[in-house]
Amino acid sequence: MRTFGLALLLMAPQANDAEKLFQKMEQALLAAKTIQYTFVSSAEGTAVGKVETRGSLFIAEGNKARLEVHGTIGKKEYDLLLCSNGAQAKLNRDEKPAPPVPLPPQPIVEPPKNLTSNLLKAFARTGMSLAQEYADQAYRVAAERQFRQMMGENPGPPPEEIDIATQFQMQKFAMGKKETIGGRPAQAIEFEVKKVGHLTGLDTKVTVWIDGETSLPLKLTIVTQGGAVSSTMTERYDGMKVGEKIDDAKFRLPD
Secondary structure, eight states: OHHHHHHHHHHSOOTTHHHHHHHHHHHHHHHOSEEEEEEEEEEEETTTEEEEEEEEEEEETTTEEEEEEEEEETTEEEEEEEEEESSOEEEEEEEESOOSSOOOOOOOBOOOTTHHHHHHHHHHHHTHHHHHHHHHHHHHHHHHHHHHHHTTOOOOSOOOOOOHHHHEEEEEEEEEEEEEETTEEEEEEEEEEEETTOOOSOEEEEEEEEETTTOOEEEEEEEEEETTEEEEEEEEEEEEEESOOOOGGGGOOOO
């Protein structure tokens, strides 16, 4: 009887199987010499109403990246373009209707040394929303330092390089269902994620469908709940290519 029970225990999925699958997916992303894909996402919630975004991400060795996003938040629209050629980076943002105070011309800055790895780690954890948030914040920090220098002010010490992986606590990993996404065999995994040091009272649950052959993500959902706040986001990734050459013109800085 004890032998039968031990056999059942050994056959049962281990508690960390889902976490291992996440790690395999993240390593597949970080190990790629190049990666490119398009994405479409839709979110709706009590705090933000309806949000829709679409765009693309191109990444190559040498800290090269190009992130394009078109989004609508209610009646507002915005376009964001972050481009890094490895040595320099620039971010352009346009909004409609235009903000009361026009956005100033954006400077060319030195990108964080781990820009591309952080973009991919953010993508692996909560999709393109976090990747976009990180890109915007990293650029703003660099641009603010450059602005202070132009004004003859002391910009202070350079900011510490952050690692997105240490900024978010991931827990309660669990295996989900096996499904077919876009004609591809996929295994879903589920986990909860919280930003370290931020007590929001919100629970954020993520489900990622991982390609059974390539270990790359195919689809992601995020459900956030807490008090009177609730939102659901669904995001899909198409045309994901790994290791294929990307023309350097794709990483040319915008005007």
